[in-house]
Amino acid sequence: MSATDADLLVVGGGPAGLATALYARQHGLSVIVVEPRENPIDKACGEGLMPGGVAALTSLAVDPAGTPLRGIAYLDEQRRVEAPFRDGPGRGVRRTTLHAALADQAKQHDVEWVRKRVGVIDQDARGVTAGGVRGNWLVAADGLHSTVRRTVGIACVAGTPRRYGVRWHYRIPAWSEFVEVHWSRWGEAYVTPVEPDLVGVAILSPHRPQLEWFPQLAARLDGADHGPARGCGPMRQRVSRRVAGRILLVGDAAGYEDALTGEGISLAVKQAAAAVAAIVDDDPAAYERAWPAITRRYRLLTRALVRAGAIPPSRRALVPACALLPGVFERAVHLLAH
Numbered sequence: 001m002s003a004t005d006a007d008l009l010v011v012g013g014g015p016a017g018l019a020t021a022l023y024a025r026q027h028g029l030s031v032i033v034v035e036p037r038e039n040p041i042d043k044a045c046g047e048g049l050m051p052g053g054v055a056a057l058t059s060l061a062v063d064p065a066g067t068p069l070r071g072i073a074y075l076d077e078q079r080r081v082e083a084p085f086r087d088g089p090g091r092g093v094r095r096t097t098l099h100a101a102l103a104d105q106a107k108q109h110d111v112e113w114v115r116k117r118v119g120v121i122d123q124d125a126r127g128v129t130a131g132g133v134r135g136n137w138l139v140a141a142d143g144l145h146s147t148v149r150r151t152v153g154i155a156c157v158a159g160t161p162r163r164y165g166v167r168w169h170y171r172i173p174a175w176s177e178f179v180e181v182h183w184s185r186w187g188e189a190y191v192t193p194v195e196p197d198l199v200g201v202a203i204l205s206p207h208r209p210q211l212e213w214f215p216q217l218a219a220r221l222d223g224a225d226h227g228p229a230r231g232c233g234p235m236r237q238r239v240s241r242r243v244a245g246r247i248l249l250v251g252d253a254a255g256y257e258d259a260l261t262g263e264g265i266s267l268a269v270k271q272a273a274a275a276v277a278a279i280v281d282d283d284p285a286a287y288e289r290a291w292p293a294i295t296r297r298y299r300l301l302t303r304a305l306v307r308a309g310a311i312p313p314s315r316r317a318l319v320p321a322c323a324l325l326p327g328v329f330e331r332a333v334h335l336l337a338h
Contacts (some may be wrong), residue, residue, distance in 0.1 A: 004135060005135060006031055007024070008137050008139065008279065009031075009034055009128060011118050011138060011140050011148050012034075012035060012143060012146075013037070013039065014041055014043070014143070015099060015265050017033060020272040021033055022062070023276040024276050025111060026276075027276060027280050032112045032133055034131045039099060039100065040095075041099055045095045045167065046167070046179075046192055046200065046202050046262045046264070047094060047095055047194050048092055048179045049069075049093055049266060051087050051088050051337045051338070053266030053269060054091050063101070064101040065101075066194060068090075068092075069085070069091055069178065070177040071085045072333050073180045074322050075181070075216075075319065076320075079319055081326060081329060083326070083330040083332075084330075086330075086334050087334075090179075092200070093194060094194045098265070116131035118131045118142075119131075120151075121148060121151050123245050130148070137284075138246060138247045139249075143252050146252075148249070149249055152247055153244070154240060154242075157237075157238050158237060158238075161236075161306070163206050163236065163306070164204070164205065164231060164233030165202055165209075165231060165235060165259050167231075168226045168227060168230075169198055169199070170198070170225070171198060171224055171225040172199055174195075174198075176193065182214045182217050183319055185213075185316070186210070187206075187213060190203075190262065191217065192262075201221070204258070204260060235257075237255055242254045243287060248284055248287055250272050251268035257299050257303055258302050258303075258305075260309075267298055270294050271294055271295075274286075274294060297335050
């Protein structure tokens with residue numbers, strides 16, 4: 001190989017990495033994605049794109065097939081409160097469908113792939129070598145438990161409470177155009193229609209997830225065929241920084257709060273744009289400065305919900321409070337939807 005194989009190496013071929021590759025190609029950078037797995041890659045994911053995420057994908061000419069989402073609904077066993085999106089619909093999209101659409105667009109724009117697992121990483125003042133490939137810059141988009149992050153010595157600790165997620169797909173006609181978040185005393189069930197006859201159900205909890213925690217939802221799903229469970233966690237990952245020399249972290253690798261508000265993919269796409277802009281300007285510190293602003297609303301609102309949910313009286317009062325103060329609930333959803 002040549003002294004430099006590409007302007008940018010992207011470690012991780014999921015949505016965050018492919019969005020980074022596409023933004024880089026828009027700026028004329030050559031890109032190699034280093035990923036050992038074949039496309040498309042599936043993992044535990046709520047699969048709901050906020051309207052802001054749909055808009056960000058549109059800017060990359062990526063338009064995955066899915067189900068329109070009108071808003072978010074919170075439910076307990078007694079009540080339901082809905083908050084519609086104000087600025088157009090979101091979209092429920094199977095992660096494999098989204099990944100395939102991003103990968104197809106990347107291939108059309110001459111992004112290269114190297115099927116390798118990254119171990120040793122070497123960087124100097126002019127470039128980074130990973131997986132036997134050298135680039136001027138490296139973006140790590142290799143997930144919640146990032147190998148690159150650990151290899152380059154960026155500190156990360158699991159936050160509290162330690163929450164885990166498990167997702168199934170149920171073969172059943174979608175019954176709502178809203179993402180439903182069902183609340184129980186032990187956890188939340190995040191229900192997203194992703195196809196006309198396929199619904200994703202992700203349960204988030206500090207405990208071993210059980211569908212029986214949600215009797216109404218369990219009754220609706222009773223008898224429906226479902227696929228295998230996919231899990232992830234612990235979800236909250238506190239990362240000390242997102243830049244190490246010529247290496248930048250995006251997506252879950254850059255730090256994660258919780259899946260409760262469903263913004264993971266939307267935020268990953270926005271982070272990808274900011275990381276590439278900093279690389280183009282030869283100013284990686286600009287990305288470190290931009291990251292808190294990109295994620296602030298998500299971190300504050302999600303952390304507040306998780307903390308409230310950790311206290312039994314607050315947890316029981318959450319859905320009633322949203323019903324009593326629908327304007328506040330709608331405002332929160334509006335802020336998260338961008």
